[in-house]
Amino acid sequence: MGENIDRRKNNLRLACSAWNIACLPLTRRESEIKRYVKEYRSINKTSSYGARAVEENLRTVISQKDKLYPNLNIQIIPKLIFFCR
Numbered sequence: 001m002g003e004n005i006d007r008r009k010n011n012l013r014l015a016c017s018a019w020n021i022a023c024l025p026l027t028r029r030e031s032e033i034k035r036y037v038k039e040y041r042s043i044n045k046t047s048s049y050g051a052r053a054v055e056e057n058l059r060t061v062i063s064q065k066d067k068l069y070p071n072l073n074i075q076i077i078p079k080l081i082f083f084c085r
């Protein structure tokens with residue numbers, strides 16, 4: 001799930017982004033997924049394999065949000081999330 005605090009923060013950021021993309025109209029989702037992966041790859045200097053893994057994780061969370069909460073379209077503001085030690 002997350003070996004350290006940085007990994008957990010990255011996982012939480014991805015989950016928030018996926019949730020927010022899932023709140024978008026279907027017509028906008030694909031372009032936002034591509035934009036997210038491109039930006040992630042640029043910031044993290046990851047390989048194409050790493051980018052595919054991120055995209056797969058993003059799509060999995062989007063799918064789960066759609067399945068479990070299809071009528072809930074309230075976006076999450078990731079800047080308001082913090083960790084207590």
